[in-house]
Amino acid sequence: MFCKNCGQELNDGMQFCPNCNTPVEANAPIEPAQPYAQQPYPAQPSYGAPQPPYGMPPVSQEPASLGLRFVCWFIPIVGIILYFVKKDEKPVYAKQCLKASVISIIVNTVVVVLFYGVVFAMIGSTMY
Numbered sequence: 001m002f003c004k005n006c007g008q009e010l011n012d013g014m015q016f017c018p019n020c021n022t023p024v025e026a027n028a029p030i031e032p033a034q035p036y037a038q039q040p041y042p043a044q045p046s047y048g049a050p051q052p053p054y055g056m057p058p059v060s061q062e063p064a065s066l067g068l069r070f071v072c073w074f075i076p077i078v079g080i081i082l083y084f085v086k087k088d089e090k091p092v093y094a095k096q097c098l099k100a101s102v103i104s105i106i107v108n109t110v111v112v113v114l115f116y117g118v119v120f121a122m123i124g125s126t127m128y
């Protein structure tokens, strides 16, 4: 059978299209013995947050706090580690940490290059 949304070929027993995540209309009846085993993800605890669309992975849109981005800014390695730890669970949070770290590295590099440029220019001007 094929996905009715995108035409991706589907194996028998697939609940969701691997290409576009559209729920597959089951032609064969689902085995009643294991109703919960068919769910692709465990039930989410309801804490008031908007639930992701059915069939999509549970992804937190929680942003990184200003204080955390501050830490990433001053200690870029923290942001890079946080990115790899949190990128699946909290992509928004992880990207903000990574972005703060990358900007910090770039700015620090530019400052150091400018600093040495000025120092060498001053040394050069005093020698001649």
Ligand SMILES: [Zn+2]
Residues within 6 Å of the ligand: 003, 004, 005, 006, 007, 008, 017, 018, 019, 020, 021, 022
């Ligand atoms: Zn599809």
